[in-house]
Amino acid sequence: MKLKNILIVVKDIEKSRQFYHDLFGLDMVLDNAGNMILTEGLVLQEEKIWKKFLEKNVVPESNSCELYFEEHNIEAFAEKLERLYPSVKYVNRLITHSWGQKVIRFYDLDGNLIEVGTPM
Template sequence: MKYKGTLIVAKDCNRALKFYSDMFGFQLLQDNDGNMELTNNLYLQESGYWEQFTKRSIISNSNQSELYFEEPDIEQFVERLETLYPEIEYVNYLMTHSWGQKVVRFYDPDGNLIEVGTPV
């Protein structure tokens, strides 16, 4: 068995692609009509397909898992996030943990939880 990556569900894959491109530099590798493969092993699937295949409803903002990224210049990242996506919903604004790592947590436009922290 081989781990291939992470699939996240999006209401609109093109909107999600723009967000992940703007904020993390992901690029489109393949578009299969609502099923996209991006660089860094991230996959997007439109919610209509996901619900049809699984026979389940999407639970946005579920907090059960998160995408984790590291960024040395986290202040600049947060500034870009606030400029490009001022409507973004935060779980926690930029904070510093007791061990010195700075982190910010927020939901992408589809309610997928993201954490960005400085390298540990």
């Protein structure tokens, strides 16, 4: 068995596609009417579809999982994030852990948690 994709729920699929392209360089592979596959295996699904399948509400900022990205030049990434998305909600701005790794954590446009860290 093989893990194929990670799916996150979004309100506005086009705004989310742009967000993930702007910050992480992810491009659309397939657009299937409310389900969009991006490069690196990230799938965006419109909230109304998710709610219909699950018959449950979406809980933004649930802090139960995160998308993790690595970036060598994390200072430049933090500047780009602030410039392109100044209203983004941070969990923590750029910090350095005791083991030397620099990380930044924030929520995407729909409350999905993202961490960007320097490679270990």
